[in-house]
Amino acid sequence: MTGDRAHRAGVSSPRRAWTALATAFLACVAWTPACSAEQGPPLYEMPAWAALAVGVLEALIVLAGLVAAVWTLTRSSGRASRARDPSAM
């Protein structure tokens, strides 16, 4: 899909994204208490492999965050300062 078509279709429209987000949130809020109050919370337990898989995913997110933060805050800072402030070299 080209940028123009995407724009015309409104796919990248922030308003559309906001509407979808708000709808999902309201649906979630409306559904869970009603469901939980009567039937108990869904997905109370999961198998060990699923817990381990999600744990790996969560650990990878933190690892990616650590690498990104250290990389960005050390490297690009030095480059920016050399580019914009020669006295910092």
Next chain:
Amino acid sequence: MVVNDSPGTPSLHWPVLLALLGAGLVFHVRLGGLEPALWTDTVFDQRAVAVCLAQDRCLDRGVPTSVPGLRHGTTWLHWRTLAERAGLDLAAVHVLLHLAGALTFVLTALAAARVAGPWAGVGAALVLAYVYSSHDFQPTVVYNNRILPLLGTLAWALCVAALATRHVAPLVLAAAVGALTTEVHIVFLLFAACLLASALLLPRPGRSLAAVLGTYAALVVALSPGTWASNAAGIWRGIGPSPYTGGQFIWSPLDTERVGLVGVAALAAGLVVTRGERRRRIAVLLAFTAPIMVVFEAAVFGGVTTQTDKYLGAWLGGIAASLACGVSVAADRVREVLGRTWVGARGCAGLRGPLGTALQACLAAGIAFWPGARLREWKVPGDLPGMTMEDARRVAEAARFHGWTLERTIPRLRSLLGHDLIQLMPVVAPRVEPEGAVSGDLTALTVLRVRPAWLPPAMPPGWEVLDRGRESVLLAVWAQSWVDWDRFEVCRVRTGADPVCRTSGFLVSRRLKVEENQVLLPGWPWPNPEAEEVEVRLRVRFPPSGGEQWVFVPVLLRGCAGRVVAVPGAGSSIAPDGRSAVIRADGAEDGGTLALRWRVGDRDCSAYAWPYGIPFFVEAPPEDARLLEDLLSHGGGP
């Protein structure tokens, strides 16, 4: 006049960061030791992990918070399960958490340096050492709060990185890390304010905002739908106040709160006197720390929570950076007004050169050997050493050699925080079969950790050391008890009304259940401290040989001290303050009732020490009781 900030604030360099990492690790090992302390949350987590791996049933709605109706911590349980599966024991996890604390120093310094320059980074690391060493987050314990400083600081640092790169990608990562942090502790929901401020300061703020808030909300719910369904149901029904209030359990010097308030004020002033890129980064830091400080103060003044700064754990790095950055900006302002450059300020940018190297060494040594970073005992009153998770296995093993089963040991085990010990024993030693013959004379086991120097010069009969460390020893005292610990009456006592009593006793379950204690006490009440006291009536049987038995109730920090209200025997007596009694066997009687009464939540009776069993008191022959009283007097109780 405003401080004119250059967009490319010099950062800290690798030698400084590596020095901070090493120093932070030493700092945390000094603060938290190498063997994790015995603690209720760790016991709960350990049981959940054991059930997950052994029965293929993993908890997907987190663990209960101290606010009834709310839960969190699924991510933490995933990681604990992962570590257990990888073969890491609790001691290894404890060291990993020390490493996470060390990384917090690095990230705090790095991000603060990007906000207000390298001196702010150095200052933030030093302030962090100060707040870490006084903060109420239990560095000796393996539990979810320990990982919060790293996760919270990482989330904020990624917001700073997003501003530095002017790109939304780091902010999306910040949202993801923020979602994980919220899973670990629900109070991090306030991080949404920081995401909001950061997104609005990026190019295309609308799209950035949708991307980061969408990521945050989706991940928070998707990683643990059970938690949030449960929380929504809890809020729907109405959440109640925390029952864990009162007593002397909570110890918090509130230094973190003070630093946070001053830091937020300094940052707010900095926002006024700066402009450009630095102003944006200060705004993001302010959006990170200000909401939690406002909510925390409101909650404390509104009586919603106890005044403990443990809720600020995820913000430790941000709070330290707030103060350091606020002061740094003020210093720059003064420098501009005076028109002078600080000695070495420019030359040491990034802490390079001979002077910079010397400063690095001083900084690292200052953090590694920070005076406040001493092992602090959390689990027991006063200055008594805390018991460790491993102690549960040691006690179970010792009982086995004396021919005691778990069912026999648990009711007869007396310890300062015995409820954690007895709940953990079936988890760590579920299939221990006894060895040796049971001695009929020894009917109670008191277990304490004490300093080696406090032990009597010659160990009396029945006293043994189960573990000997440099700082403390695990002492077991086997003694004769006159009490029938298998069954007792527990009564709610209201003024002007008849006591309401029921029979109770310890039930030990060998089958692990994910959300159920292994040791149950049917009918054990959670009393309303305003309206009632609780009385426990124990059956005492006099030995045929007669004699004396002493009872004393130590009043200890974070303990729950009761008062003796009834003793059997015509010649028996109770001290006027009710804290001790002497039971004398009367030839005319075969026994009677020993009754103690507690007002849970009172100054001397922490609610934390109440929920799962009879709080600690000593009932022993005079010679043992006297020695135990001497030992406990070292504890510095009030």
